[in-house]
Amino acid sequence: MKNITLIGMPGSGKSTIGVLLAKCLGYRFLDTDLLLQQEAGMLLPELLATQGLDRFLALEEQVILGVRPRETVVATGGSVVYGRKAMEHLRSQGTVVYLQIPLEEIQRRVSNIATRGIAAAPGRSLGDLYQEREPLYREHADLVYAWRQESLEESVARILELLGAPCGQRRP
Numbered sequence: 001m002k003n004i005t006l007i008g009m010p011g012s013g014k015s016t017i018g019v020l021l022a023k024c025l026g027y028r029f030l031d032t033d034l035l036l037q038q039e040a041g042m043l044l045p046e047l048l049a050t051q052g053l054d055r056f057l058a059l060e061e062q063v064i065l066g067v068r069p070r071e072t073v074v075a076t077g078g079s080v081v082y083g084r085k086a087m088e089h090l091r092s093q094g095t096v097v098y099l100q101i102p103l104e105e106i107q108r109r110v111s112n113i114a115t116r117g118i119a120a121a122p123g124r125s126l127g128d129l130y131q132e133r134e135p136l137y138r139e140h141a142d143l144v145y146a147w148r149q150e151s152l153e154e155s156v157a158r159i160l161e162l163l164g165a166p167c168g169q170r171r172p
């Protein structure tokens with residue numbers, strides 16, 4: 001049942017880092033965005049456009065509540081923190097790590113906010129979302145990884161350090 005769940009803003013590296021962590025630990029990898037797409041039968045931008053924000057968030061929460069991971073690194077969608085029940089569920093299943101990246105770096109990494117399918121009301125900027133979500137990510141995290149201009153590989157190493165789980169040793 002020792003799972004690791006990654007939360008954070010879009011572009012914080014949940015999907016990219018998640019798969020590398022899983023490989024290091026001998027865990028499975030699950031990206032809840034992919035599960036949601038499969039269950040909805042459409043891509044996330046289309047799901048948002050056709051169902052609207054509230055329904056999207058409800059579907060995302062429902063998908064997460066149905067997940068029972070085991071020895072798995074779970075990469076969530078950035079909007080998962082709006083679902084209190086989903087967060088309680090993930091927290092009951094293992095360690096939740098917040099990938100905290102400064103807004104300026106998120107803005108560099110996410111240039112396509114309009115087409116990427118971000119769960120936000122029209123007209124809201126990444127800065128607005130950052131301000132709204134940051135306290136939620138903190139609240140729901142067991143550990144916070146604060147990025148310091150590190151490469152992907154350095155990020156993976158430091159997150160493993162935070163978790164007390166060196167790479168290459170299968171975590172029981």
Ligand SMILES: Nc1ncnc2c1ncn2[C@@H]1O[C@H](COP(=O)(O)OP(=O)(O)O)[C@@H](O)[C@H]1O
Pocket residue numbers: 008009010011012013014015016017075109150151152153155
């Ligand atoms: N140090 C880093 N850690 C993680 N991602 C990085 C880093 N530097 C650049 N990136 C890039 O940022 C993007 C992160 O995207 P992604 O993993 O999809 O994030 P998320 O799943 O949180 O939305 C990728 O394009 C990745 O290559």
Ligand SMILES: O=C(O)C1=C[C@@H](OP(=O)(O)O)[C@@H](O)[C@H](O)C1
Pocket residue numbers: 008009010011014015033044045076077078079116117118119120
């Ligand atoms: O932050 C968001 O509102 C979203 C982030 C996306 O996932 P990533 O955080 O993996 O980009 C995806 O779940 C959806 O398009 C909504």
Ligand SMILES: [Mg+2]
Pocket residue numbers: 014015016033075076077
């Ligand atoms: Mg992702």
